[in-house]
Structures are given as structure tokens and as C-alpha cells.
Amino acid sequence: MLQTTWIAIILGVWSSMYLLDAFLKSHKSWSRNYIHFLDRTGLAISICQLRWYSTFLNRTFLRIGQWRPNFLKVWFTCGVVFGLLAMLLSMFLLTLLVINTFRKQPVEQQVLTPIMPGINLPASQVSYYLLTLLVCGILHEVGHAVAAVREQVRVNGFGLFLLIIYPGAYVDLYTDHLQVVSPIRQLRIYCAGVWHNFVIVIFSVIMLFLLPYVWIPLYTSGNAVAVTYVTQNSAVSGPRGLSVGDSITSISGCRVRNLDDWTSCIGASMRQSSLGHCMAIDLLKSLDTKDRNLSISGKSESMDCCNGTSNTHLCFKFHVKTSPENKYACLPARSTTDRPMCKFQSDCYIPNVDMVCVYPAVDNHTRLLQVYHSKKPPLLFLGHPLDLHYSVSLSNFVPRFSFVPVGLPEVVETFSKYLISLSGALVILNVVPCYALDGQWICSAFIELSLRSTVPDRDTRGIIFTVILLYGTGLLFVNVVIAMWTLFS
Numbered sequence: 001m002l003q004t005t006w007i008a009i010i011l012g013v014w015s016s017m018y019l020l021d022a023f024l025k026s027h028k029s030w031s032r033n034y035i036h037f038l039d040r041t042g043l044a045i046s047i048c049q050l051r052w053y054s055t056f057l058n059r060t061f062l063r064i065g066q067w068r069p070n071f072l073k074v075w076f077t078c079g080v081v082f083g084l085l086a087m088l089l090s091m092f093l094l095t096l097l098v099i100n101t102f103r104k105q106p107v108e109q110q111v112l113t114p115i116m117p118g119i120n121l122p123a124s125q126v127s128y129y130l131l132t133l134l135v136c137g138i139l140h141e142v143g144h145a146v147a148a149v150r151e152q153v154r155v156n157g158f159g160l161f162l163l164i165i166y167p168g169a170y171v172d173l174y175t176d177h178l179q180v181v182s183p184i185r186q187l188r189i190y191c192a193g194v195w196h197n198f199v200i201v202i203f204s205v206i207m208l209f210l211l212p213y214v215w216i217p218l219y220t221s222g223n224a225v226a227v228t229y230v231t232q233n234s235a236v237s238g239p240r241g242l243s244v245g246d247s248i249t250s251i252s253g254c255r256v257r258n259l260d261d262w263t264s265c266i267g268a269s270m271r272q273s274s275l276g277h278c279m280a281i282d283l284l285k286s287l288d289t290k291d292r293n294l295s296i297s298g299k300s301e302s303m304d305c306c307n308g309t310s311n312t313h314l315c316f317k318f319h320v321k322t323s324p325e326n327k328y329a330c331l332p333a334r335s336t337t338d339r340p341m342c343k344f345q346s347d348c349y350i351p352n353v354d355m356v357c358v359y360p361a362v363d364n365h366t367r368l369l370q371v372y373h374s375k376k377p378p379l380l381f382l383g384h385p386l387d388l389h390y391s392v393s394l395s396n397f398v399p400r401f402s403f404v405p406v407g408l409p410e411v412v413e414t415f416s417k418y419l420i421s422l423s424g425a426l427v428i429l430n431v432v433p434c435y436a437l438d439g440q441w442i443c444s445a446f447i448e449l450s451l452r453s454t455v456p457d458r459d460t461r462g463i464i465f466t467v468i469l470l471y472g473t474g475l476l477f478v479n480v481v482i483a484m485w486t487l488f489s
Helices: 003-026 031-041 058-065 069-102 123-150 175-180 183-214 259-271 281-287 333-337 385-391 408-430 438-451 458-488
Strands: 043-046 049-054 155-163 166-173 225-230 247-251 276-280 313-320 323-332 355-360 367-373 379-383 392-395
Touching: 003 031, 003 043, 031 043, 058 123, 058 155, 069 123, 069 183, 069 408, 069 438, 069 458, 123 155, 123 166, 123 183, 123 408, 166 175, 183 408, 183 438, 225 259, 247 259, 259 367, 259 385, 259 392, 276 281, 276 313, 276 333, 281 323, 281 355, 313 333, 323 333, 333 367, 333 379, 367 385, 379 385, 385 392, 392 408, 438 458
Parallel strands: none
Antiparallel strands: 043 049, 049 155, 155 166, 225 247, 225 392, 247 367, 276 355, 313 323, 313 355, 367 379
């Protein structure tokens, strides 16, 4: 579906919701019941935004925040140390990126990259992206809430929101309580969110490392690759083609043990011409269905000596000792490719038997490949090897039992990678001292903690905070502009 169609659908849904909300609130007969429904459920609708707010989790936050207070104090103090170090590192990286950009020096990797579905995010990955945003947002805000309870700051409520298509979460803290606690206690609360995002990254990295061992009871690895998806109406689909759950072991003699082997075999098949198969001259003549009145010979690499009349036969070329020119025969493809492979005529030597090495008569970009999968007859693929590569999705993990989902390891692995990238990005983004981000409050509390004794004048500390905040806001804005420019240019 076109991107403009998706945009039109999304805008249409939000416009309809907003107009329906406005109509129900203004209608005399329904407004009272509708407003009561919104108050009871905690829902609120505004332009391109849907919010849910509740006090349902307050008791849970209270229990967690009062559990092992000494441990939680150490835990969130570690978060303060990490938050301050992350702020310095983030400011350094973003400043360096701006300097290198204006100096026109190459940047190996963008620090902040906007993710936009349909532009640099495939449609198949959108669900991972949105789910990761929701999980990271919830755990980020839970960190704030638990730290607030630990530091005797009241939690008013917790909420979720949907902004256009992007989900998120927020926590409502009692501002008067938050402002009167000491700066170090404020820092524990403000840094708790990015600290939990960093913990998510560490947990996901460990999970990726342990996945091969976790799947051992249910999956095998190192012997084959499993098919997790087959493109419909492709050259490898159909009753005799590949199907989800098949395990691929080799491609035309090239052993496939993992995804790296698969890629290497595809690359090798592109660099090398199609292998031939040994066949006795007498057998070749008996199997050849080429029209006897059709006279074709020469040095052509591609030839259709079968006249496209059969789905089971293919034109093969070969050499005989008495003629330097190519000879052609229309042979049954499957029985021919079942014979021993050969690269040169000498590979087919058998005493007292006239043997030839028959090669598929195809052009320079087409290959005849045998894909060995499961316990079925090998799939004969005729086409460009890249067509085979892009027609299937594969996994290193082959299910041991039929009831085990073949795509589960790939789903968990992909989700873990998204947690690492997006949660890490939220750390870099949130610790920048910028308006409306956690970095604003972290910077304010740190200035009060570190400069109160050396800079007793409150107004002077306020000026220092304002300068840092303006710099951080401008720095983040310039980086976002650079990232958007890089994305669309």
C-alpha cells in the first residue's frame, strides 16, 4: 500500500475520532453520560492523541517502593551516577557530530536517526518498533514512580498515550513533594528513567548472548537453516517448492549450516557458472527429446532446444571429442541433476564408457541450482541466485518438534535488538539538558547539589542552569535537523 494511502487512513481515523468526541461532548442527550464514561475510564481524546490515566497501579508502586529500601537506595544512587555520566557523554557525542558536520568531515554513524515507518522502517518491522517504544516507555516511567515512592514523593497516577501512531507512557508525581526534597533525592527520581532504559539494554544484550543456549531443548543449530517465510507466487513457492518449516542443508553441493553459509553459497553460485552433471552418451541419446529435424550447434551459451514445450525438461549443452562446438540435448531436468556433478569433462571419466559433462544451456546470469531441503526431493531453481535469496526468510534454529513455532527465535532476537537500539537511543535523548526532557530536571538538581555551597546566590545558579539548558536544547535541535536532512537527502 502506498505511503500516501497510509497517511490518509491515519489522518482519517484521527479526524473521525476527534469529531465524534466533540459531537458527543456537545450533544445535549449524550454529553453527560459520555463525559461520565470518560471520567470513569480515564480516557481523553485530543487532536491526534489518545490518553489513558488511572490510579490503579498506585498500590503496586507503593509496595515496590517500600520493598528493601536500602537496596533501592543503592540501586537508584547507581542510576544517578550513570545519569550524570551519560549526560556528559551524550553532550560530547552530539557536539562532536555537529562540529564534524560543519567541517564536512565524514561521520561513520549517525548518533540520532529518526525512525519513520515506510521511509527507513519496513512495514514488517513496524510492530516490533511500536511494541518496543511502549515497553521502553512503560519501564522508564515505572522507574520514576518507584523512585518517587522510595523518596517519599506521592505518585498521583500513571498513564499511557498514543500520539498519531507512536505509543508512550507517563507518570504524574505530586509537584509540591518533589520540590521540597533534597537535590540528591530529586536526582534519584529524575535519573531512574534513563537508568532503567540502560538496564533494558544490558538485559537485552545478555539475552542475545544466551539465546543459542536457551533454545537447545526446542531447536537445533549448526546443521541446517529453517525456512520461516516464503514469498507468495515466487519461483520457490508452490506444492513442489519450499514451505515454512523446511530445513535447507545445501545448495548444489555447497553445504549450508547457518545463515552465513547460506549467503556464501548464494554468492559463490553468482560468481561461478552452473555445474554440470556426468552422463553416458548412450543414456543421453535415449533421454534426449529434442526435435531431430532441429539443427542447432555453435558457441552460444543460452539455447532453448526444448522449444518451451515441457515443464520437466531443460536444454543442456555438452562437448564431444569429434567436434569443438557445443551440442545440445533436451533432457529431463530432475533425473539429469540427480547424476554426479562435474566441472570439467575430465571429472566424468569412466573406463570403457563414453561420458560427457552436460551443462544447463542458460545465459550468464541464470543458474540451475539444487536446493536440498528436509527429506523431500531437491528443489530445482532456475533463475538468478539473488531471486532465490530474496524469496525466503531463514533462521539458524531448526525446530526439533513439529509443534514448535519455527519463527519464534527470530521474533525474540529481533525484539531484543530493537530493545537495545531504541532503549539506548532514549538514554542519549533523555539525558540531554533540553526543555521538557529528563535532562532538564537532572541538570537543575545537579547544579543545586554541586554549586549551592560554592555559588550561594540563587540567581547566579539560575543563570548557569539557563545557559546550559539553552545550549542543550539548541544542540539537540541541530542534531535532529542534521538527522532529518541526512534521512531525506
